[in-house]
Amino acid sequence: MKKKLGLAFGCLWLAAPLVLAQTTKPEPVVPSGLAEAKAAQAAAPSSLLDSALFYQLLVGEITLQEGEPAAGFALMLDAARKTGDAQLYQRATEIALQSRSGEAALQSARAWKQEQPASREANRYVLQILIALNRIADTVEPLKTEIRLAPDVERASALAAVPHAYARVSDKKLASTVVEGALADALSDPATASAAWTTVGRMRLAAGDNPGALEAARRGQATDSLTGSSAGGPALLALELMDQKLPEAEGLVQKYLEGHANAWPEIRMGYARVLLDLQRYAEAIVQLQIVTRQKPDYPEGWLVLGSLQLQDNQLAPAQTALERYVALAQQQTPQGESKRGLAQAYLSLSQLAEKRKDYAAAENWLNKIENSSDLALAQTRRASILASQGKLEEGRQLIRQLPERSPDDARLKLNAEVGLLRDFKQYQLAHDLLARALAKTPDEPDLLYDQAMMAEKLGFLDEMERQLRRIIQLKPDYYQAYNALGYSLADRNVRLPEGKELIQKALEYAPSDPFIKDSLGWVEFRMGNASEAQQIFEAAYKAKPDAEIAAHFGEVLWSLGQRERAVAIWKEGQLINPDDETLLETLKRLRVKL
Numbered sequence: 001m002k003k004k005l006g007l008a009f010g011c012l013w014l015a016a017p018l019v020l021a022q023t024t025k026p027e028p029v030v031p032s033g034l035a036e037a038k039a040a041q042a043a044a045p046s047s048l049l050d051s052a053l054f055y056q057l058l059v060g061e062i063t064l065q066e067g068e069p070a071a072g073f074a075l076m077l078d079a080a081r082k083t084g085d086a087q088l089y090q091r092a093t094e095i096a097l098q099s100r101s102g103e104a105a106l107q108s109a110r111a112w113k114q115e116q117p118a119s120r121e122a123n124r125y126v127l128q129i130l131i132a133l134n135r136i137a138d139t140v141e142p143l144k145t146e147i148r149l150a151p152d153v154e155r156a157s158a159l160a161a162v163p164h165a166y167a168r169v170s171d172k173k174l175a176s177t178v179v180e181g182a183l184a185d186a187l188s189d190p191a192t193a194s195a196a197w198t199t200v201g202r203m204r205l206a207a208g209d210n211p212g213a214l215e216a217a218r219r220g221q222a223t224d225s226l227t228g229s230s231a232g233g234p235a236l237l238a239l240e241l242m243d244q245k246l247p248e249a250e251g252l253v254q255k256y257l258e259g260h261a262n263a264w265p266e267i268r269m270g271y272a273r274v275l276l277d278l279q280r281y282a283e284a285i286v287q288l289q290i291v292t293r294q295k296p297d298y299p300e301g302w303l304v305l306g307s308l309q310l311q312d313n314q315l316a317p318a319q320t321a322l323e324r325y326v327a328l329a330q331q332q333t334p335q336g337e338s339k340r341g342l343a344q345a346y347l348s349l350s351q352l353a354e355k356r357k358d359y360a361a362a363e364n365w366l367n368k369i370e371n372s373s374d375l376a377l378a379q380t381r382r383a384s385i386l387a388s389q390g391k392l393e394e395g396r397q398l399i400r401q402l403p404e405r406s407p408d409d410a411r412l413k414l415n416a417e418v419g420l421l422r423d424f425k426q427y428q429l430a431h432d433l434l435a436r437a438l439a440k441t442p443d444e445p446d447l448l449y450d451q452a453m454m455a456e457k458l459g460f461l462d463e464m465e466r467q468l469r470r471i472i473q474l475k476p477d478y479y480q481a482y483n484a485l486g487y488s489l490a491d492r493n494v495r496l497p498e499g500k501e502l503i504q505k506a507l508e509y510a511p512s513d514p515f516i517k518d519s520l521g522w523v524e525f526r527m528g529n530a531s532e533a534q535q536i537f538e539a540a541y542k543a544k545p546d547a548e549i550a551a552h553f554g555e556v557l558w559s560l561g562q563r564e565r566a567v568a569i570w571k572e573g574q575l576i577n578p579d580d581e582t583l584l585e586t587l588k589r590l591r592v593k594l
Helices: 003-009 033-041 049-064 069-083 087-097 102-115 120-133 135-151 152-165 174-183 185-186 193-206 210-227 232-243 249-259 265-277 281-294 297-311 317-330 337-355 359-367 371-389 390-399 405-423 426-440 446-457 462-476 479-493 496-509 513-525 530-543 548-558 563-576 583-587
Strands: none
Touching: 033 548, 069 087, 069 102, 087 120, 087 210, 120 135, 120 152, 120 446, 120 462, 135 152, 135 174, 135 185, 135 297, 152 174, 152 193, 174 185, 174 193, 185 426, 193 210, 193 232, 193 426, 210 232, 232 249, 232 265, 265 281, 265 297, 281 297, 281 530, 297 317, 297 337, 337 359, 337 371, 359 371, 371 390, 371 405, 371 496, 390 405, 405 426, 405 446, 426 446, 446 462, 446 479, 462 479, 479 496, 496 513, 513 530, 513 548, 530 548, 548 563, 548 583
């Protein structure tokens, strides 16, 4: 218990240096002689520090340094009570904390608070010590006082800090109930209601009450509507709830963004990131374009937009966005996130140059990367450049030369080499490499999946199905395996009811995934339900304009006699990825020339 208290007390809101009688001093030292003692006595105002009190403080510090914290604490607390001095109370409390004595620290802090009931600092100590002692029910009054004593301009910040203060509490439901009760006044005050409801929502979310958190976000936003406030707290809470797979929360985010044209870019960026996680790429791009239009000097918007455009093979817009990010980021002092962002931008710009077959420019972008943690990605990109120039083995050697400081490094190298071989259609080599890795860890789902995909490329369909079923057995929520097997059956036009069942199972785990919807549309088409397939493809292609989805969508339209639209969709797919194998095979089979 003592060790746990020590960790918790280390997180107090305020750290207190030793200050005697309102005079700032360094960490206490023991005077070595009479001259030093007289000098220490002369340093403090005589109105508070007479000779008897000075002697008591001196003995207290000496006792503390000699390893008797209990005695030192008693002397310091007694001195604080005699003088009513806040800094002596603070010192006594700190002595108790440093000696891992929670009850003594609480005794001192409460005495301080009783002496100075208007002291926010004393109240904060009481509140945090009670939380550290896990006496959550006793924190109601100190929390009320903390909010009441906060200046008007700081009250919203004080409310926002509450969930963090209770973050380590073991009984999250009790903490949520206690906080909600303590904030009753703030919840009924229009000036603080939005921030208070956001805090209540975060406490409910931490306690696992997602519906309650959503209701708190709604009430906070309703208060903002009544007062005309542009506070973004409820919208940020709603974003977190979207991450918790609560789709109703999205309406709150959209309502906020629609009503605040110049909303914090962080909120719109957060919404874009959630849309990306949900694989709603087209909608994410729309949000990112709004961010970069409204806040053209906001670097992160350009980075994420450019990365997404590169992924969608929109090379020219991606180049513009990424170069804009680099220019903005270089105006700042690179540190932390900005360094990682620059490394990501350089890697993406190198990839763009490689796609244009400008290998010198690709290498120049890589040479700008300074962050050692990103050098592995840079080396992998160099390997791809070499392979593009017909030097595949040299590229593989570059990857193999990367250091292995941990099992994660070894796995990173394996993935990079397999990816390189796959990109350059060396499926047998990739298959053999994965087989050697699986010999060491035969039940690794990701390795089994990669091996299954290589087996499919090589026409080893029995092996592919065996590997995918093994994954489902090992990890029933590995939805990619259901989708891959279901799509394979649909594509081969065999066991279609079983294929549809597998794809529908995958959709249970990832209902927004446009590629799984593509599989469902394809199996419906194979089963003769072309009209149903068209509706599915309409949604999938809107969510993710992709060459393979375009190939399938176009074929369905072609079969329904909508040939002009089919050709238009195929042309769009060709612009997205002119080398897509499914699109090329479809056009060849249907004898269509674009």
